[in-house]
Amino acid sequence: MSTTGRPRVILVVCCLSMFLVGLDISAVNVALPSIRADLDATPSQLQWVVDSYTLVVASLLILGGATGDRLGRRRIFGVGLVIFGTGSVFCAVSPTPEVLIAARAVQAVGGSMLNPVALSIVTAVFTEPRARARAIGLWGGAFGASLAFGPVVGGALVSGLGWQAIFVLNVPVCGLAVVLSRRYIPESRTPRGRRTDVVGQLLIFVLLSTLTFGIIEGHVLGWTSGAIVGCFVVAACSSVIVVWYESRRDDPLLDPRFFGSAPFGIAVVCAVIAFAATGGFLFLNTLYLQEVRGLTPLRAGLMLLPMAVASACCAPVSGRLVAARGARTPLSAGGVGMAAGGLLLLGVGPDTAFIHLGAAYLVFGIGFGLVNAPITNAAVSGMPQTQAGLASAIASTGRQVGTALGVAVSGAIAFSGTAGAVADDLASNARPFWVVVTLCGVAVTALAYLATGAWAARTAVRTRDRFESTSGIWAA
CATH class of the missing domain: 4.10.860 (DNA Excision Repair, Uvrb; Chain A)
Structure with missing residues (x-):
């Protein structure tokens, strides 16, 4: 792929797709109380409204990345946008929780074609290491910002037009992205296609x-x-x-040998941990603000604005830090921020001052904004360009798996003992999960040092050499 065309426009198109995918994870959270009231959904069904999407995306991301590398990245990117938009229409007209859950799974099929393919396009366009690190920082920032700003956007849409508007919004955006991708993104594929597994x-x-x-x-x-x-x-x-x-397998879908590289393996683990904390954070806080504190969807979304602003501002800073100093500083600082946010949330009760909540959301948002770029860069930078789709798909899978597990675990903890309604004592029931969030932040900080030392660098070189000597898949 030529880098002399319109790389900035291409980056915008790829970031737009990522914003859509992330928005439909986080914006739906703030709509859950409205969905519960409108469709008479149970707490477990509310979890499935979120996790049916993240679960299918996580399951198919690797296939999506490999398919884009084999059949053409622009082609698969466009197909993903069409399926995503079609699934959004089905979501908007869903009459029951079961239909909405199924429609979310359709959406996810399209989303699984967008994440890895968009990143492989970015890594193919920006080949200079520093430029690639900055571009990946912006790309990761788009996803992070969509997760953070989703509650604000979702709250405004739900309060003004109803929860269905969250899904209707996707349709024109998908159409615009299809047009821009066909005009500005040149087709690219790997010389050696991967067989379907x-x-x-x-x-x-x-x-x-x-x-x-x-x-x-x-x-x-x-x-x-x-x-x-x-x-x-x-x-x-x-x-x-x-x-x-x-x-x-000679051509595996998920090659276990990738994890012989400590930076790559630890980056995936950090993605799971960080996004598990964030998925549960958004799920429980949007319910808490509406069900316990009685806020409207819009006000609940605005309460989470400190997290959104902090995440959006810190994501590009993190990308520049990765380019200038490597992954250790932003990743470890991000872990500290997430841990501090979890500690502040430990004291939250039914009458906690909003300024305390805002401080907790701000600190957590700083941490979340810092972790995205180093995770993505560590996962991709050690891989050859021909494996960019697969490597980025595995990293993105870690994010989606983490989000799904975070929603599942946070709900299992907070809804323990109730099967029909959201517990009135949600604030106290959720406290064990904030301990989990704190430990997640500590783990990310510790892993940041483990992934960036001399030992980790040796494992990356050894893994690459092993591929070249045994299979030739990574050979130049």
Whole structure:
């Protein structure tokens, strides 16, 4: 792909797609009380409205990245936009929670084609290391900003037009992105296409779906019930089988050898941890502000504005820090911010001062804004350009898996003991999850140092050499 065309326009188009994908994760959170009232949804169904989207995206992201590398990135990018827009229409006209959950899954099929393909386009356009780091910072910032600003946008739409407007908004934006991509993004693909791995894809979906179902439905069906125990057993068996099976394929969907590189593996782990904290943070706080504090959707969204502004401002700063000083500083600082936000939320009750909430949201937003760029850069920079789609897909999968698990775990904790309605004592029930958030931030800080030392650099070189000597897949 030529870098002499319109790289800035291409970056804008790719960021626009990422903003859409992230917006439909976070904006829906603020609409959950309205969806519950309008469609008579249970707490577990509210979790599934969020997680049916993130779960399907997580399951198909790797396939989406590999398909774009093989069949053409612009082509798959356009197909993803069309499917995403069509799924949005189905969401807007859903008459029941079950139909909405299914429509969200359709949306997710399109979203799975946007995340990895957009990033592989960015990494192909911006080949100079510093320029690539800055571009990835902006790209990651678009996703982070969409997650952070989603409650504000969603709150305004829900208060003014109803929860359906969140999905209607996607349709013209998808149309604009399709037109811009066809005009400005040249087609590109890898010289060597990857074969479809049906078995690996099914194993990944079974693993993620059974694990998520067990966590979400555990408090409803009983943690020791046959269905829930069976889900966890199937998930454990699937995780073992997928590693065994993929390690024996010549062209695996999820290559376990990637994780021989400590920077790459730790970046994926950090993505899961950070986005689990953020997914649960948004899910519980939007419910708390409306169900416990009685705020309107718009006011609830505005209460989360400190997080949104902090995240949006810190994301490009993080990208510049990565370009200038490497990933350790912004990633470790981001972990500290998230941990501090979790500590501040430990004291939240039914009558907590709004200034205290605002401070907690601000600090957490600073942390979240700093972690995105170093995670993405670490996952992609150590990989050759021909593997950009697959590497970015795995990193993005970590984000989506983390979000799905965060929503599932936070709901399992906060809704424990209730199956029909959101608990009145949500504030006190959620406190154990804020301990989890604090520990997530501490873990990210510790992993930042582990991923950026001399040992980690040696593992990255050793992993690359092993690929070149045994398979030739990464050879120049």
